[in-house]
Amino acid sequence: MTVKTEVKTYQNLINGQWVDAQKQEVEKSINPADYREIVGYVPLSTAEDVDMAVKAAKSAFPHWSKLSGGARGDVLRKAADLMEQRVNDIAETLTREMGKTLAEAKGEVMRAVAILRYYSSEGMRSIGEVIPSNEEGTLLFTSRSPLGVVGLITPWNFPVAIPIWKMAPALIYGNTVVMKPALEATVTAMKVMECLQEAGFPPGVINVVSGSGSKVGNALTEHPDVKAISFTGSNQVGQLIALKALERGAKYQLEMGGKNPVVVTQNADLELAAELTVSGSMKSSGQKCTATSRAIVVKEVYDEFREKVLQKVKGIKVGNGLAADTYMGPVASQNQYHNVLAAIQKGIDEGGHVVWGGKPLDQDEMAYGYFIEPTLIENVDPSMWIAQEEVFGPVLALIKVDSLDEALQVANDVKYGLSASIFTNHLNEVFQYLNEIEAGMIRVNGESSGVELQAPFGGVKASSTQAREQGRAAMEFFTTIKTVTIKA
Incomplete structure (x- = not known):
């Protein structure tokens, strides 16, 4: 006799809580190796859900950004440990939902673990420099500040590594995040977010809203309280995101196609x-x-x-x-x-x-x-x-x-x-x-x-906006420079 396993229905993560989408609509995620198998049901969210998540992230920003880099790094390090403990479960889910081999899936999860550990130490590294001043008795230096709420729109082909290589630098530099994973790989993304949520991020620091690009992606890109958008996906969608971000003066980072x-x-x-x-x-x-x-x-x-x-x-x-x-x-x-x-x-x-x-x-x-x-x-x-x-x-x-x-x-x-x-x-x-x-x-x-992972990732021409991801180069996008002059 075959025992039928109940297929889980996943929820959005908003303000530290797992919650249903406002309209309580879901979409099935299927196994591309056998489309008869349903991997899970994921929320079909709307602009209302995005607004709730952005408000939570905005409210959490003052406290999170004022924590020391070391304190923020401790949470990232714990998230890495939790992901490593669950590598087999996350990797198997990735294979069932996206199709890549289990060996590649495990490699991707462990890469994400390594990225979290790399950035957990980034909070203890320099974020500015002292510059010689032309004026006597003057201290001239630069520092970096987080942007605020950043939106992350991630693809289905690397549903573990790419969300983490966007989230980890955004978080360690003091930003709060709202992520929209690709609908085809949302179950995998939710398992990753479970690890982060259990690691102890304060409510509202990390949020995930599942749904279509036309609804959730657009709402995130157009939201006035989202200070920056980091996107990986097609050139067609990337160009639309760039136009919308530019229109309201938000930063944008696009990683798109290659030949x-x-x-x-x-x-x-x-x-x-x-x-x-x-x-x-x-x-x-x-x-x-x-x-x-x-x-x-x-x-x-x-x-x-x-x-x-x-x-x-x-x-x-x-x-x-x-x-x-x-x-x-x-x-x-x-x-x-x-x-x-x-x-x-x-x-x-x-x-x-x-x-x-x-x-x-x-x-x-x-x-x-x-x-x-x-x-x-x-x-x-x-x-x-x-x-x-x-x-x-x-x-x-x-x-x-x-x-x-x-x-x-x-x-x-x-x-x-x-x-x-x-x-x-x-x-x-x-x-x-x-x-x-x-x-x-x-x-x-x-x-x-x-x-x-410690080296800059990105391209030229139509492949990228040239705001590099990964390594220390990620700091350029997720922070803004302050130039400080102190006279004695």
């Missing part, structure tokens, strides 16, 4: 290049803003590199992310499933040739999931849609070029500039790449995805 290239020269270790290109393009089903989307390969090594990549792609095990031998899970939603398949078809229609993959996987245990074959496309001209626009799926375009100069031209000839890699063992090629590539994050002999 990240890997350049492979004739001086590369081709085995390493192939291994990390496949990893960068196919893990998380390509659903990373830093995922490798284009492999730009000089003609002398193109055929050998193509064959190595093809053999590795052929060996990818696709399946439920909870299975230990799965390399690549489903894409995250039905909408994502249709968008990726449409992008592949567009590449074919424009003249691209599918070397491997390109089709849905819907047999046996994958019959009720959003599974797509890992896809390798060649005969791709740099002007084609699939070479210019973000697919956000397990699709890698191969582009053959004559030289490093041409590779750089092709790599830069897109509107994005987030992450980029080069594989070469020649130092002169490395420095040419570093000097000429248009990207915010550059890897040499490494995959395009990821950056260490």
Whole structure:
């Protein structure tokens, strides 16, 4: 006999309490590996709920901002400990709700733990500098102050790490927060917020309101008491947020799309290049803003590199992310499933040739999931849609070029500039790449995805507003500078 487990209905966190949305409407969150499974029910909130959360955050700000950095750090450190204790539960929920493999999910949770611990110590570091004054008997220095209430709008592809890498610096520098997680990954976000709430933040310091972007996201962006908005997501939504924030004079930070290239020269270790290109393009089903989307390969090594990549792609095990031998899970939603398949078809229609993959996987245990074959496309001209626009799926375009100069031209000839890699063992090629590539994050002999948590994260051109996240660079966005002059 099968025992049916009751599916939990989650609530918003406002002013230290878990509460229903005002209209008490909910949306089911489903498992993309088996859409018959409901992971949980999450609130569909409105502008009323956002207003309650912002008021709570505004009321909590004076006390929280006056605490010492060390005291605030103690709470972040406790939250890290709680998350680490619950790593298996949070990771399994992440896999069931978003689809990435359990190993990747655990890695993401532990990254969030490390981020919390990093920023827990940030409260004890300097937040200003003494500047020599031209006037005798004068002390001139700078300090930094928190902004107030900040709104955080986070995506579904990293529902643990990205909320934490926004929240942790916002909180340690004395701000209070209202977060809107992506609707598709809200159950995971709520489990993270449970850890933070139990860590002992005073009521109103952390708040989460679940719902659609059109209602909750808009209300948060337009609220007059929200001093700053930090957003990760699509370019289309990011541009709207920027306009609304600019209209009322609020700070905004946008991390958006990428069309990240890997350049492979004739001086590369081709085995390493192939291994990390496949990893960068196919893990998380390509659903990373830093995922490798284009492999730009000089003609002398193109055929050998193509064959190595093809053999590795052929060996990818696709399946439920909870299975230990799965390399690549489903894409995250039905909408994502249709968008990726449409992008592949567009590449074919424009003249691209599918070397491997390109089709849905819907047999046996994958019959009720959003599974797509890992896809390798060649005969791709740099002007084609699939070479210019973000697919956000397990699709890698191969582009053959004559030289490093041409590779750089092709790599830069897109509107994005987030992450980029080069594989070469020649130092002169490395420095040419570093000097000429248009990207915010550059890897040499490494995959395009990821950056260490203590280093700035962000891109150029349409990828970012260039207000960097992570590391000490996050202080620039979440604080404002005060210049102080004291005369004796």
